[in-house]
Amino acid sequence: MAHLLRIAAVTAASCCAVLIAAPIATSDPFEPVLSADLGSSTPALASKMIARLIVPPHHFAAFDSIITHESGWNTFAINPASGAYGLGQALPPEKMSSHGWDWQFNPLTQIRWAYDYMNLRYGSPEAAWVFWQAHHWY
Template sequence: MSRKAAGVLHPPPTNPSPPREWLTHASACLRPPLFPSEGQSVSNAVIRRIAASKKTLVGSVLALGVAGSMLAAVPAQAAPMSAKAIAQQMIKDPAQFAAFNNIVSHESGWDYTATNASSGAYGLVQALPASKMASAGSDWKTNPATQIKWGLNYMNERYGSPVGAWNFWQNNHWY
């Protein structure tokens, strides 16, 4: 018997609320729940949707694995050598390197761009005037190796060696 025949004339609601289980997740508002309520059966559409999402997941995992192995195969760029490491390669005698290290550590802290605000001394070895380092290379402002080369030459000419320069520095706090 229809509603009209039974004398019940209630129109259906104009804005029906979705079933409660649809509201448990934001995206669930766009589709019915994945799992049936008690007494309902699973439709083929639901089974296909579950299978498709698993295929997508497997495909994504495989793609990430392939991308990861490709990235691992690309050789990493070598990090630029530190000024100290460059000096160690240039100064073979451990005592001479230790003396050079002491001076540079005190003068610039191994910062090849260090500038003395009051005197204008510049670089690892705090050359004054800084432009003197151009005799070792035109890249003296930006290349620690050029500054080290110039500094070693200066120490050897003026003090006989980095050890001689360090001995002078310890007594005078400059060289």
């Protein structure tokens, strides 16, 4: 599994690099498909691709909803009011160190932590999402 995750991470990074480097024809009268915004969403896309390999398909929609609302899939997201950090907005952020020394910058570590947190605290990502919808936090 670790080998597959490394391949997925490299593939995601390679695909994103190709997309960013792809030339855009300026003489075309139509809007370009690629925009400057792609660069900022590239890490989020890569993180989401990695999550699809870790989170079982039947849990992914709820997991995705929570991560999207909590951090917008930004590995470095910080809540200025609480100090919560990362994809799953861990509070305190150091809790994620239980899943790896690289918790501050590795989306794989943060995804594993968030998925385990949802299962341990709520029983499943679906139950965590139900709670989130009622309280706007989890």
